[in-house]
Amino acid sequence: MTSIKRWMNPRVWAYVFGYLFAVMMIAPLLWMLISAFKEPGSTVTILGKLFGTPFTLESFAKVLKPDGTAMMWRWTLNSVIVGVVQTAITVLLSSWAAFAVSRIPFKGKTFIFALILAGMMVPVESIVVPLFQMVTDMGWSNSYNALIWPGMMLPLAFLILKQFIDQLPNELLEAAKMDGAGIFRIWARIIFPLSSSSMAAVSIFIFIQSWNNLLWPMLVAQDTAMMTLPVGIPTFQSIFATDLAVPMASNVLASIPALLVFLFFQKHIIKGISMTGIK
Numbered sequence: 428m429t430s431i432k433r434w435m436n437p438r439v440w441a442y443v444f445g446y447l448f449a450v451m452m453i454a455p456l457l458w459m460l461i462s463a464f465k466e467p468g469s470t471v472t473i474l475g476k477l478f479g480t481p482f483t484l485e486s487f488a489k490v491l492k493p494d495g496t497a498m499m500w501r502w503t504l505n506s507v508i509v510g511v512v513q514t515a516i517t518v519l520l521s522s523w524a525a526f527a528v529s530r531i532p533f534k535g536k537t538f539i540f541a542l543i544l545a546g547m548m549v550p551v552e553s554i555v556v557p558l559f560q561m562v563t564d565m566g567w568s569n570s571y572n573a574l575i576w577p578g579m580m581l582p583l584a585f586l587i588l589k590q591f592i593d594q595l596p597n598e599l600l601e602a603a604k605m606d607g608a609g610i611f612r613i614w615a616r617i618i619f620p621l622s623s624s625s626m627a628a629v630s631i632f633i634f635i636q637s638w639n640n641l642l643w644p645m646l647v648a649q650d651t652a653m654m655t656l657p658v659g660i661p662t663f664q665s666i667f668a669t670d671l672a673v674p675m676a677s678n679v680l681a682s683i684p685a686l687l688v689f690l691f692f693q694k695h696i697i698k699g700i701s702m703t704g705i706k
Contacts, residue, residue, distance in 0.1 A: 462675040471671050486676035499677060501652055502659035509574045509655060510637040514630050517579050522626060525588035526614050530600060546582040559646050573647040578637065584629040591625045592618060631692050638685045656681040
């Protein structure tokens with residue numbers, strides 16, 4: 428009777444469904460990881476053959492070999508450059524914009540705030556064609572300018588930073604003004620240090636989004652040397668025909684940087700968003 432009551436407890440079923448959901452999420456990642464350590468050309472779609480063949484690093488060696496058929500190192504460098512530069516400039520611009528809209532009085536501030544938020548409701552796909560035409564007219568195709576600048580401003584980053592700056596006490600900023608501090612000095616000496624946690628959380632979001640971006644780099648980077656990892660990795664499927672081990676190895680390598688960034692800075696995500704004031 429005790430065991431029946433235990434299984435009738437809703438909390439028990441919540442744990443059961445939670446673990447089942449976790450297994451469903453982890454299973455594809457485990458399949459990718461195991462397949463990456465199989466020989467090139469081996470069958471990885473049948474469970475018995477997946478575990479029946481020896482593990483090897485040949486697929487990773489084939490991916491990283493600079494033999495002209497793949498440019499994994501170049502694609503990784505492109506993704507790092509685009510991700511780091513885009514993250515740094517986007518966070519800086521978002522912080523400036525959030526500080527201006529939150530603390531600097533000027534006409535039309537409400538309209539500008541609404542206009543920025545409206546950008547969150549516009550699908551990226553709806554502006555791809557005119558944006559691509561603009562980049563082409565400027566002669567930026569197959570360049571870092573085309574990969575970086577169009578994705579520079581993120582409304583979500585602006586919103587998160589503005590919400591934090593709104594909660595800073597006015598007395599703190601007024602004291603700085605009385606000491607003769609200008610707008611830029613207030614931002615550099617007060618806003619920037621206090622919002623470092625929120626900026627770190629925003630930086631993680633921007634970097635991971637930039638790292639995984641496929642649509643825009645696929646349009647503006649037709650040259651193989653300018654491809655990023657999400658664009659270059661699918662070429663392994665066409666290069667190596669039906670081989671799945673090599674594409675899986677490339678996916679494992681491409682996932683490592685974003686995974687490390689998230690693991691090392693994951694505490695800043697919760698801290699940056701949940702902070703509602705200062706101590």
